[in-house]
Amino acid sequence: MRSRTRTGFGAVAAGLATVLLSTTASAAPAPGSAGVGDPYYPGAGNGGYDVAHYDIRLTYQPDTDRLAGTTTILATTTQELSSFNLDFGLDVRSVRVNNAPARFATDPADPSELVVTPARPLARGQFLAVVVTYADTPSQVEIGGVTAWKKTPDGALAVDEPQISEWWFPANDHPTDKATYDVSVEVPDDVAALSNGTLVRTSKQRAGWTRWNWRSTEPQATYLTLLAVGRFEVLRSTTPSGQPFVTAYDPALGPSLPAAKASIERTPEVVKALEEFFGPYPFEAQGGVASTGLGFALENQTRSVYGRGFFRAGTNMSVVAHENAHQWFGDSVSVGSWRDIWLNEGFASYAEFLWSEHVGEGTADELAEYLYNSYPADDAFWRVPPGDPGAENQFHVAVYDRGAMAVHALREAVGDEAFFRILRTWLETKKGGHGTIPEFVALAERLSGVDLDGLIRTWLYTPAKPAVSPNGHGAEVAAARAPRTERGALVEPKSYRQIRATHELLHAPHGH
Structure with a gap:
């Protein structure tokens, strides 16, 4: 494989900037930054422009894994630019900026950074039409030692988090710069x-x-943009609310195929239930894809993708509830930085509690209490703080399980009326954008009138087991109140085993 090592913005780009800058440095256009400064992934995204739309037009040959085509990026500059970067790892044939050929160079210190130098400097607020033509074999491209592109026997999956676009379309690859799409x-x-x-x-x-043409009309993050190619069985229908409902199933799922269908085909039912808690579904379509080509699930906008493992034991409505809750928490309202991952995973995991309660398989109280008592105080689980787990623990099971317990602790502290008002207000006011944990906490305190500093510090940032359970009981009281058999063993709520299995798969290593 051709190794593409991600280490930072190197000397070549700096040299290009030196050549382009005028002698009056204070007034001259400058290069856009090579990253947005995310604390976990400093090189992710780019500065100097804001994307409005991606038009991605490709031809893909599964037999050879050859991907070729053109991406047109419609954007607006946010500063005067002598050059700007695109996050991309494939071989580029040409770049045009506003119809003029542009110079381009791959930074040798970070070959996923494509530095584009337009024929003339760009003014602030200027419209950009950037056309990039390329061809490559994505499965042979490594970035940071990994290949997020997943080649399958009959196609490929562009599915991963936090980064995947570098393997199939040039982009400003960070959740804070969303756009609409034609693929x-x-x-x-x-x-x-x-x-x-x-x-x-x-x-x-x-x-x-055959050419397949897809359109996303709501703001969408780059990592949530999906490409799945294979000999799928594609089912098309309409939801009771009138939205297009498209699902696809890999025949290689074998004995797990019926369970996958029995789960994913209930997506509109799950969405309708979640609307009762979160407000109107934020997108124009629904669906899902089940594949043997990955070992996790991901909440791709409008069309989540599920690995085979979720359905080996039968139907799995927990994962369907989890991924569709992400359509609100993570997709419609994305993280302000990857450090804010609790806003995605904690609330999607808590949606599994809400679904369990909805179908009578265990209340949120029972599930939160059971989880709390399932992890001993000395378990390493408690040493990962969901509010800032670090890039290495971004998908640790604690972000899911303890994250969900933290959400329930918030619900107990403010009461149901305020809790669901907080969720709906957050999702309504932030729709199509992004947010941070401090912003969410400030909203929760304003709407509830409750000082949440201690609760948030304990549940999200302290690397130890909280002395008080998510239901507000002391540790000894919580253990005593947990449902038990006559022999004293904890009794699992009906949905617990499925939720635990789901979270263990969800936090399985992704491509990054």
Whole structure:
């Protein structure tokens, strides 16, 4: 494989900047930054422009894993620019900026940073149409020692978190810069090409090939933008609310295929239940993809992708509830930085509690208490703070389980009426954007009138087991109140085993 090592913005880009800057440095256009300064991934994203739309037009050959095409980026500059970066790891053939050929160079110190130098400097507030033409074999490209692109026997999956776009389209790759999308992919007739949003049409331009055209009309983060190619069984229908509902199933799921269908086909039912808690569903379509090509699930906007492992033991509504809760928490309202991951995983995990309560398989109180008593005080689980787990623990099971317990502790502290008002207000006011934990806590305190400093510090930031359970009981009282058999063993709520299995798969290592 061609190794692409991510280490930082190097000397070549700095040299380009030196050549381009005028002798009057104070007034001259400057290069856009190579990252947005995310505390976990400083090189993620880019500075100097804001993207409004991506038009991605590709041809993909599964037999050779050859991907070729053009991405057109519509953006606006946010500063005067002599050059700007795109996050991208594939081989680029040409770049045009506002119809003029532009110089481009891959930073040798960080080959996923494509430095673009337009024919003339760009003014602040200027419209940009950036056209990038490229061709490569994504499975042979490593960035930071990994290949997030997942080649399968009959296609490929562009599915991962926190980064995946570098392997198939150039982008400003950070959740704080969302955009709308048109994704058009030509593939051989015997495979399907799935993406987000609405399937606008399929068409044929040459024998043996079909082009699949998808459109996402709501702001969407780059890592949530999906490409799944394979011999999927594609099912198309309409939800009771009138939205397009597209699901796809890999026949290689084998004995797990019926359980996958029995779970994912209930997505509209789950969405309707979650609307009671979170407010109106924020997007234009629903769906899901089940594949053997990955070992986790991911909340791709409007069309989550699920690995086979979730359905080995039968239907799994916990993971369907989890990923669809992300359509609100993570997709509609994204993290302000990857340090704010609790706002994604804690609330999506808590949605599993809400679903369990909805179907009568265990109340949120029972599940929170049971989880609290399942981890001894000396368990390493408690040493990972969900409010700032670190990049190395971003998907640790504590972010899911303790994160959900923290949400329940908040609910207990403010009461149900204030709790659900906080959630709906957060999702309504931040829709299509992003937020941080401090912003959420400030809103919760304002709407509830409760000082939450101690609770948040204890549940999100202290690397130790809280002395008080999420239900507000002291540790000894919580243990005594936990449901038990006559022999004294803890009694699992009906949905607990599935929730635990789901979280163990969800926190399995991703590509990064």
